[in-house]
Amino acid sequence: MGNTARVPRLTAVLATVAAGALALGTLPSNAAQPPEPTGSANLAEAFRTAADRYDVPRELLVGIGYAESHLDGHDGKPSQANGYGVMHLASNPSNKTMSEAAELTGLGVETLAKDPGANVLGAAAVLDAYADKAGLAGSARDDLGKWYPVVAQYSHSADGPTARLYTDEVFRIIGTGVGAAGVSTAPKKVTPDRGKYAKVAPLGTRTPSSVAAVDYPGAIWNSASTSNYRAGRTSSITHIVIHVTQGSYAGTISWFKNPSAQVSAHYVVRSNDGQITQMVAEKDTAWHARDANPYSVGIEHEGWVDQPSWFTDAMYRASAALTRNIAERRGIPMDRNHIKGHSEMPGNDHTDPGPNWNWDYYLELVNGGDPNPPEYNFTTYGSGVRVRSAPSLTASVVTTLPGPTQVFVVCQKQGDPVTAEGTTNNWWAKLRDQNGFMSNIYIDHPAAQLPDVPVCT
Structure with a gap:
């Protein structure tokens, strides 16, 4: 999707909220004096403050924020579903968490959209209200598993399976822990109490009809709303278009199932x-x-154009296999003249997939190439470790890991699997604990490219 041309701008959100007597900068007559926004200087403190003020588990808030945005507010730019900020406070026909947050906190919509601390506070207020309505009180609020139906409600998903997809991802993240944007949570084993969602088949459960519906055998079938695409074609398929969702996987699927969206794609990749x-x-x-x-197949990739941490090797490889399959079945040349970004297509003003998409690597995979395995360079980044794929040190960032102030360097061979932020990759080196800290690891690389890093031999 790339930019926000498809969805209403913030002005539309302000108009919506104003219509509900919550205009920007004003408070409802019965509202208490709003708390000061927590600001963007310390996101970790914002999560602690919001958790304490609204009695919502901090791990839950961080898990939702990471699932929605990787803890990046994107300077107040909206998602594909008109959601804003770290916690994706939204304003669309099926999700009104932005106006709910404004009413509950007394904060203005623009502040909630653009101030990360206020955004976290607003989401906590909404979750608190949903928990109250669900009867979640007292010591039960300390049981993360019992928040499952509340998180499912917060997603405002199009249906039960999509709500379960969203909520299962949040609880997966809680289970693996988070280390990003100066915020960290330890892995926490939680048994979700799914309530009514226990009877909902997880999205991806294959049936004979769903298997027959897909064009690509590796895909899960989940139809978009018939209001969001046109049956049939007026041209033969000659191109494959690469998109970035500007939002989460579950959120994008839910949006394409929403009749008011008026957008869709053939495929979405997690x-x-x-x-x-x-x-x-x-x-x-x-x-x-x-x-x-009329003449293209669209593939959406979960993430944001300005945030390369979403573009994992698993995503590249899965998407490349899909593109190769489409190209082979349809007789489409596997080159940059026929596999293009959204921004390169005529009549578009979008920016995706953006400068962080590694076209050289992607086309190599599409055409059957394999770095076997790719090298990775681990470099310090603030209080953590940023992982970049070789051969170019400007290639996409795979993930950000928590790390110490003091750097430990451990050189190890590639091939051992490591799980970090919920992603396991067999081409990474193994991370080892050093006196309670995560090691900072560098894998063999040309010293000339990064002269301040010791060369592993």
Whole structure:
């Protein structure tokens, strides 16, 4: 998707809220004096403050924030579903968490959208209200598993399976822990109390009809709303278009199922493991690239164009296998003239997949190449470790890991699997604990490219 041309701008949100007597800068007559926004200087403190003020577990808030945004507010720019900030406070026909947060906190919409601390506070207020309505009180609030239905409600997903997809991801993140944007949580084993969602089949449960519906055997079938695409084609398929969702995987799937969205894509690819959901049959015209819709297949990739941590190796490889399959079946040349970014298609003003998408690596994979295995360089980044893929040190960032102030360097061979932030990759080196800290590890690389880093031999 790339930019915000498809969805209402913040002004539309302000108008919506103003219509509900919550205009920017004003308070409802019965509102208490709003708390001061926590600001963006210390996101970790913002999560602690919000958790304490609204009696919502901090791990839950961080898990939702990481699932929605990797803890990045994107300077107040909206998602594909008109959601804002670290916690994705939204304003669309099916999700009104932004106006709810404004009413509950007394904070203005622009502050909630653009101030990360206020955004976290607003989300905590909404979750608190949902928990009260669900009867979650007292010591039960300390049991993370009992928050499952509340998180599912917060997602405002299009249906039960999509709500479960969203909420399962939040609880997966809680289980693996988070280390990003100066915020960290330890891995916490939680048994979700799914309530009514226990009877909902997880998205991806294959049935004979769903298997028959997909064009790509590796995909899960989950149809977009018929209001968001056109049956049939007016042109033969000659191009494959690469998109970035500007939002989460579950959120994008839910948005494409929302009749008011008026957008869709044929496929959506998940960041952490490369799971693929097909939402529009290739024989039909998805609404993803304006003038190019009639002759193209659209593939959305979970994430944001300005945040390369979403572009994992698992995503690249899964997407490349899908693109190769489409190209081979449809006789499409596997080159940059026929596999293009959304921003390169005629009649579009979008920016995706953006400068962080590694086209050279992607096309190599599409055409059957394999770095076997790719090298990774671990370099210090603030209080953590940023992982970049070789051969170019400007290639996409795979993830950010918590790290110490003092740097420990341990050189190890590639090949051992490591799990970090919920992602396991067999091409990473193994991370070892050093006196309670995560090691800072460097793998063999040309010293000339990074002269201040010791060379592993």
